Amino acid sequence: MFRIIFFSFTLLILFSSAASDEMAQKDEILSSRSESPGGDFVLYSSQGKVSLKQFRGKVVLLYFGYTKCPDVCPTSLSIIAQALNELSEEELKSVHGVFISVDPKRDDVQVLDEYVRHFHPNLVGVTGSEGEVTEVARRYGAQYEEVALEGSDFGYAVNHSSVTYLITPEGDLRFMLPHQTPAFVILEAIRYLLADTM
Structure with a gap:
């Protein structure tokens, strides 16, 4: 079973300089599901599989x-980029982002x-x-649907x-961070997962 944290906005607001300690505490009380989301997949980039x-x-x-996407995706990717930009060169060697198109x-x-x-x-x-x-998308619980745009x-x-x-570096889904999660929270979550590998 994968162990997963879904951060609510209440939890995000409570994040402080002790974010790493709080993540460690929450990691001990993660909820489990009969069918955990996540898992391996193969898709395609310009470089191949x-x-x-x-x-x-x-x-x-x-x-x-x-x-x-007019706003949600650019906002989310910009926040992800902010978090990545705060990592050291050494940390960045152990972190990668994957953007899956639903179009x-x-x-x-x-x-x-x-x-x-x-x-x-x-x-x-x-x-x-x-x-x-x-x-x-089904494996990860991601939802999407086409909506007609009249006159567009x-x-x-x-x-x-x-x-x-x-x-995680072992391939397990650990954190699910909602839209507009602050960059500093994403940064702390990344470093939390890196802690055992650095």
């Missing part, structure tokens, strides 16, 4: 979104490459067939959940 397994030994930040009809690997490059070099954009993306050149938008998933 990307699997979660290839990041063993690294903390992975996983986010589901799409490149034509595979429009987001090909070249589009994704250009998009994630604007945020941080430790991010990779991946996609797959509609069925492959749906299956990975885009044709449709994709409403989606906005959660940053933090995965």
Whole structure:
């Protein structure tokens, strides 16, 4: 069973300089589920196949979104980038971000490459067939659906959940951070997971 923390905004507000200690305490009382979210997957980037397994030994930040997202995705990726920018060069060697597009009809690997490059070099954009993306989203509990946009050149938008998933160097989903989780909280969560590997 994976052990998972889902941070609520109440918990985020209570975060202080003792954030690492609080995470350690919460880690002892994590809830379990009959079917834990997370797990390995294989999708595709401009460099070819990307699997979660290839990041063993690294903390992975996983986010589901799409490149034509007007506000939620840029906000979330900017916050993730802020957290990554606070890591030392040594820490960054053990951390990677994966952006999974929930709009595979429009987001090909070249589009994704250009998009994630604007945020941080430790991010990779991946996609797959509609069925492959749906299956990975299901494993992680990510929700999304197309919504028609009348009179828009885009044709449709994709409403989606906005959660940053933090995965341990062993490949286990540990933290699920809600939309607009502050960068300092993400930073502390990353360092908490790095503590056993550095």
